[in-house]
Amino acid sequence: MRMDDPTPPDDPRPRPLSARSVVLSLLLGTHPPELATRELGRLVEGFDVGGSTLRAALSRMVAAGDLLRTDTGYRLSDRLVRRQHRQDEAVRPRTREWDGDWEMVVITATGRGPAERADTRAQLAALRLAELREGVWLRPANLSRPLPAGLDRVARLCTARPAGPARELAADLWPLDAWAGTARALLARVDRAARPADRLALFAAVVRHLLADPVLPPGLLPADWPGDALRAAYADYREELTGRVRARTGGA
Numbered sequence: 001m002r003m004d005d006p007t008p009p010d011d012p013r014p015r016p017l018s019a020r021s022v023v024l025s026l027l028l029g030t031h032p033p034e035l036a037t038r039e040l041g042r043l044v045e046g047f048d049v050g051g052s053t054l055r056a057a058l059s060r061m062v063a064a065g066d067l068l069r070t071d072t073g074y075r076l077s078d079r080l081v082r083r084q085h086r087q088d089e090a091v092r093p094r095t096r097e098w099d100g101d102w103e104m105v106v107i108t109a110t111g112r113g114p115a116e117r118a119d120t121r122a123q124l125a126a127l128r129l130a131e132l133r134e135g136v137w138l139r140p141a142n143l144s145r146p147l148p149a150g151l152d153r154v155a156r157l158c159t160a161r162p163a164g165p166a167r168e169l170a171a172d173l174w175p176l177d178a179w180a181g182t183a184r185a186l187l188a189r190v191d192r193a194a195r196p197a198d199r200l201a202l203f204a205a206v207v208r209h210l211l212a213d214p215v216l217p218p219g220l221l222p223a224d225w226p227g228d229a230l231r232a233a234y235a236d237y238r239e240e241l242t243g244r245v246r247a248r249t250g251g252a
Contacts, residue, residue, distance in 0.1 A: 017201050019049045019057035024066065025204055027076050028084050029241055034075035043245060047197045086126060089145065090210045091234055098142035098217040100166070101159045107135040109154035120155075123148045128214050130173035138173075140166070142217045170220040182209060183226040190233050196244070203237045206230060 017025065022044055027033045035043070044054050058074060061067040067074045076084065105124060112120075121131075127145065129137040141159060151157070162169045170176070186206050193202045213227050221227075 015201060016197065017047070017204060019044070019053045020061060020066075021204065022047045022049050022197075022200065023054070023057060023061065023074075024076075024080070025200055026241075026245070027067075027074070028080070028087060029238060030245060032075070033081060033084055034070060034073065036073035038073075039245075040073060046244065047200055086211070087207055090207065090213070091231055091238075093213075093215045094144040095142050095215065096144050098140055098219075100161055101141040102138050102161060102166075103129065103141045104158050104160045105129060105137040105151070106156045106158070107137075107154060108156050112154070116154075120151075123151065130214065132173065139214065140170070140217050140220065143215060167220050170214075170216055174214045174216070176214075176216075176222055176225075179209070179212060179214075180222060180224075180226055183213075183230045187226060187229060187233060190237075199237065200241075203234055203241075206234050206237075210234065 023040065026040070026043055027035065040058075041051060041054060049057075058067065062069060062074075065077050066080060068077055107120065124131075124137045127139075127147070128143060129139045131137050138160070147157070186202070186209060189202055193199045210227075210230060213230075215227070218225075
């Protein structure tokens with residue numbers, strides 16, 4: 001599933017996907033992320049993308065560095081393979097038992113340009129950290145994931161415990177009620193989206209929303225948190241999509 005379509009995160013209504021978005025959604029959901037040209041053509045027909053539109057989109061995507069040509073078709077570029085890994089992690093985050101500690105990252109580097117600062121912020125957000133104040137990021141230490149190479153050159157990493165109630169701090173750092181409301185709205189649309197193109201667009205929105213889930217310890221979450229239900233719905237759809245790919249491509 002794609003993660004960068006322009007649907008606002010608080011708007012659960014899926015927008016029709018472009019040919020580029022359909023191709024990326026299919027490849028991001030395929031392991032390994034590579035399809036033969038003929039197979040890709042058969043697949044996108046089921047999502048309202050015609051042959052000439054597909055050919056134009058593939059040409060632009062290769063030129064933009066989104067795709068690489070293979071002997072038989074196309075595969076994701078290394079940059080998008082990394083995105084696929086982040087997407088997989090969003091759907092199946094690796095958690096560990098929480099002992100009350102929080103991760104804290106304090107930016108210590110100075111003199112960096114806007115691009116470097118923006119890249120660091122994006123890395124920290126991808127790690128599901130939230131910014132308490134400028135240059136200070138934190139979250140409960142309940143996730144198991146590697147830290148980006150070189151982060152220790154620009155920041156100090158440590159653990160801490162809040163002086164006040166952790167649940168209140170979590171509510172200040174993340175818009176939990178808003179996230180849960182959008183998740184429930186997306187779940188309500190799952191059974192109503194019948195057309196393949198509509199379902200692909202809906203679950204592209206689901207993946208984007210899962211990327212914004214802070215994956216907090218249960219004790220810090222509001223009651224009836226819908227994160228697990230949304231992940232389960234996407235897991236079911238991925239099986240559905242895998243079956244469609246196999247049926248269209250003749251896979252086992």
